[in-house]
Amino acid sequence: MKILKINANNPEKDKIKAAIAILKRGGTVVYPTDTVYGIGANIFDSEAIQKIYHIKKRSQLKPISACVSKIQDIHKIAHMDKNTERIVKKILPGPFTVILKKKNNVPGILTSGGEKIGVRIPDSKVCMEISREFPITxxxxxxxxxxxxxxxxxxxxxxxxxxxxxxxxxxxxxxxxSTVIDMTSSPKIVRKGAIIPDLNY
Structure with a gap:
């Protein structure tokens, strides 16, 4: 295990590159978000996701959410119509997880075999940088x-x-x-967290 101090407001490029390199080769990175520290792995690497379940001693019946760098990246892993995107743009980046219908390229191990995926864009420059090449857990x-x-x-x-x-x-x-919002039908808060948003947009 290696520990690197990183500037939350202006992340050092070499440290971001080091993190991405580890993620690319199937490794795991603990990183700061706007809510709590998270554990990251490449979501397209099933073996890396398996490591996360092992590290956390987490049941594989419990899905794991994905972190992306920007709104456009959500379309790569989840279905989002224009109305949903309009709401999502109001609250992200921020301390929220939005539940959407996943696309077929998302490994079943991430979603516990389900058709929904939780997606975050934390209000964190570190998160945005380390997830810029591919989504991470x-x-x-x-x-x-x-x-x-x-x-x-x-x-x-x-x-x-x-x-x-x-x-x-x-x-x-x-x-x-984070506050979890199911957006697969009418927006519904399913877990209250750091901030409760106004969904009447």
Missing amino acids: TTSANISGKKIPESLNDILKQLDSDIDLILDAGVCKHGIH
Whole structure:
């Protein structure tokens, strides 16, 4: 496990490149979001996703969300009509996970065999940079069912050396998980998190 301190507001390019290189070869990276630290792997690499489930001791019956760099990237992995996109543009980037119908290129292991996928664009320059070449997983950096870590020390206490890299940017902005909104029909909040949005757009 390697730890690199990174500037949350102006991420160093060499550290971003190092993270992307690890993700490209099927590795795992713990990174800061606008809510809590997440564990990233290339979502198109089923073996890398399997590592995430192992590291978190998470049931594969529980899907894992994806992090993308920009709104246009959502169309690469999920179906989104114009009205849904209009709402999504109002709330992303931000501390929200939107549930959409996945496209066929998304591995079933990511969505637990389901037809829906959770998508995030955190309001975080680090997230936007490390997910610019391909979507990455975004799931809290903790053992499933345990307290979500608030600091690097808390992460180290829970996660083992299976993590290849930790990008340490200090304490995350919100310190609480994202609000989850199911957009597959009428927008519906299914988990309250850092901010509760007004969906009456």
